[in-house]
Amino acid sequence: MLTQTSAPDEDLMSLYQEIILDHGKNPRNRGIVEDHTCISEGRNPLCGDRVTVTASIDDSNIRDVRFDGKGCAISIASASMMTESLVGLNRDQATQIFESVKSICTEDTANSQRDSQISEKLNQRLEKLMALSGVRKFPVRVKCATLPWYAFMSCLEGKSTATTEIASWPRP
Amino acid sequence: MNAIAEKSQLPALRSFDVSSVRSDFPILSRSVHDKPLVYLDSAASAQKPQPVIQAIKHQYEHEYANVHRGAYWLSETLTDKYEAARKAVRDFINARSDREIIFTKGATEAINLVAHSFGKNLGPNGEIVITELEHHSNIVPWQMLRTQTGVKLKVVPVTPEGDVTLEAIKAAVTTNTKLVAVAHVSNALGTILPIKEIAEVAHTAGARILIDGCQGIVHETVDVQDLDCDFYAFSGHKLYGPNGIGVLFGKESLLHDMPPYQGGGEMISSVSFDHTEWADLPAKFEAGTPPIVPAVGLGAAIKYISSFDRTGVARHEHDLMVYAMECLEAINSVRLVGTSKNKAAVIAFVVDGAHPHDVATILDRSGVCVRAGHHCAQPLMDSMGYPATLRASIGMYNTREEINALVGALEKAREILC
Ligand SMILES: Cc1ncc(COP(=O)(O)O)c(C=O)c1O
Numbered sequence: 001m002l003t004q005t006s007a008p009d010e011d012l013m014s015l016y017q018e019i020i021l022d023h024g025k026n027p028r029n030r031g032i033v034e035d036h037t038c039i040s041e042g043r044n045p046l047c048g049d050r051v052t053v054t055a056s057i058d059d060s061n062i063r064d065v066r067f068d069g070k071g072c073a074i075s076i077a078s079a080s081m082m083t084e085s086l087v088g089l090n091r092d093q094a095t096q097i098f099e100s101v102k103s104i105c106t107e108d109t110a111n112s113q114r115d116s117q118i119s120e121k122l123n124q125r126l127e128k129l130m131a132l133s134g135v136r137k138f139p140v141r142v143k144c145a146t147l148p149w150y151a152f153m154s155c156l157e158g159k160s161t162a163t164t165e166i167a168s169w170p171r172p
Numbered sequence: 173m174n175a176i177a178e179k180s181q182l183p184a185l186r187s188f189d190v191s192s193v194r195s196d197f198p199i200l201s202r203s204v205h206d207k208p209l210v211y212l213d214s215a216a217s218a219q220k221p222q223p224v225i226q227a228i229k230h231q232y233e234h235e236y237a238n239v240h241r242g243a244y245w246l247s248e249t250l251t252d253k254y255e256a257a258r259k260a261v262r263d264f265i266n267a268r269s270d271r272e273i274i275f276t277k278g279a280t281e282a283i284n285l286v287a288h289s290f291g292k293n294l295g296p297n298g299e300i301v302i303t304e305l306e307h308h309s310n311i312v313p314w315q316m317l318r319t320q321t322g323v324k325l326k327v328v329p330v331t332p333e334g335d336v337t338l339e340a341i342k343a344a345v346t347t348n349t350k351l352v353a354v355a356h357v358s359n360a361l362g363t364i365l366p367i368k369e370i371a372e373v374a375h376t377a378g379a380r381i382l383i384d385g386c387q388g389i390v391h392e393t394v395d396v397q398d399l400d401c402d403f404y405a406f407s408g409h410k411l412y413g414p415n416g417i418g419v420l421f422g423k424e425s426l427l428h429d430m431p432p433y434q435g436g437g438e439m440i441s442s443v444s445f446d447h448t449e450w451a452d453l454p455a456k457f458e459a460g461t462p463p464i465v466p467a468v469g470l471g472a473a474i475k476y477i478s479s480f481d482r483t484g485v486a487r488h489e490h491d492l493m494v495y496a497m498e499c500l501e502a503i504n505s506v507r508l509v510g511t512s513k514n515k516a517a518v519i520a521f522v523v524d525g526a527h528p529h530d531v532a533t534i535l536d537r538s539g540v541c542v543r544a545g546h547h548c549a550q551p552l553m554d555s556m557g558y559p560a561t562l563r564a565s566i567g568m569y570n571t572r573e574e575i576n577a578l579v580g581a582l583e584k585a586r587e588i589l590c
């Protein structure tokens with residue numbers, strides 16, 4: 001028997017919070033950054049979802065990020081929220097946010113970690129991204145939330161593709 | 173003993189009764205997320221009845237050894253059982269001989285075997301004809317062969333309803349066609365293909381036919397002699413048997429002329445460093461220690477299925493499919509994908525405004541297991557214009573109440589997502 005820690009409906013409600021559904025239905029920054037300096041495609045081979053991330057980065061500062069692609073509410077919302085959270089950051093800060101998002105999506109301790117290690121500016125941005133923490137109770141959906149982020153990181157590193165399989169399989 | 177006397181000794185067929193069938197499948201009484209399990213993903217893999225579980229347990233507890241090797245009673249006993257399973261498969265599909273039944277680890281390996289051992293000499297002027305609705309395992313092996321040999325690959329389109337018409341097959345098959353490789357039943361849409369007629373078209377053109385029977389064998393009665401097919405491949409785990417076992421049926425004359433697929437123990441009659449002689453069929457294609465216990469389990473599954481009046485089972489599955497399609501169509505914003513008149517118990521659909529994965533997650537929390545995604549048929553999904561669908565597939569143990577649970581859970585999903 002599965003052990004039940006909280007009512008299933010609560011889990012669903014925290015997965016499909018208002019903000020997630022809103023970004024899922026009306027995604028921000030969908031499309032392509034015309035003068036992008038990097039482009040990368042993220043793929044989830046398991047379900048066939050794809051997301052293309054373009055960004056323009058100069059002197060290490062992120063000026064614009066957009067995404068395109070089709071996917072579930074979680075991956076679209078995550079991509080949409082990602083594009084809003086990265087503009088104006090430098091590479092190091094973006095990497096920090098990426099690491100925090102990974103914890104937000106997988107670890108119960110993400111909250112406390114983030115408080116202690118990250119600057120106020122990033123903390124504010126992470127506040128919104130906490131809405132992604134609903135996926136923790138749904139291990140198979142974690143990849144949906146992280147896919148656009150892996151695509152963005154590939155973009156940042158000048159690679160053209162990212163796949164969730166490389167990122168998370170074999171499981172640690 | 174003549175055939176009639178032999179028949180009269182068979183036990184009477186069990187008439188189909190879904191509640192008694194359900195009690196044969198222990199897993200069906202469990203719950204998931206505190207809800208009764210509603211398993212509607214049998215097309216991915218079917219649940220196992222008690223006789224299959226018992227057969228496996230019995231083998232490991234009482235009669236386990238390697239096969240074809242030990243000069244002792246235990247090994248002989250299991251060898252007999254392994255070969256009895258082969259005989260059960262042969263009878264189930266009405267093959268002429270045990271030598272035509274090759275055990276593999278699954279349908280995928282069976283198709284790869286044909287691609288490797290039969291496919292090698294088809295190129296570069298030969299053509300292989302497949303259809304748009306094939307599972308990746310009946311696409312990728314042929315693409316790999318194309319890379320190796322230059323053989324051409326032709327793809328027959330499906331109609332918007334998800335049918336493969338005979339006309340479309342005829343338009344693709346030419347005198348250069350060496351092999352037609354098609355699904356019996358589509359795992360993504362449920363469409364039943366006119367395989368007997370397709371076999372005729374292939375043979376008229378001088379080509380061979382391989383049928384991917386993964387879904388077909390579960391819902392249709394298969395008689396390989398009547399179909400006159402050259403190869404028929406399927407997996408045990410979709411047929412209520414264990415995983416790790418599959419079958420390649422091949423006509424003996426073809427298998428006889430084909431080189432082995434893998435080299436190793438069991439598939440030789442003599443080995444020296446200068447020269448090795450292949451073993452006879454079917455051993456030539458069963459290198460190494462085979463999936464012994466899974467084969468015995470498959471034998472038990474076939475025995476279980478064959479204990480029923482299969483027309484009763486087929487009627488139950490068909491009625492349930494029709495009921496489910498009616499219920500789903502009645503829901504606003506649900507669209508069925510694949511509406512062929514010839515359909516077996518697979519129902520694909522989408523919910524407008526909600527992605528299949530989100531819907532499936534919510535269904536799961538209601539205990540309802542359906543598959544969401546591209547169902548290993550990405551080219552089909554691309555051509556039909558759906559990146560992903562939901563798929564409810566029906567097994568012999570499913571009920572109307574379970575379809576009602578699906579519908580109820582879908583309403584909930586729409587409430588949350590739409
Ligand atoms: C039509 C069809 N062909 C081939 C396969 C592959 O079967 P397996 O993965 O058991 O080898 C499947 C199973 O998903 C299928 O449904």
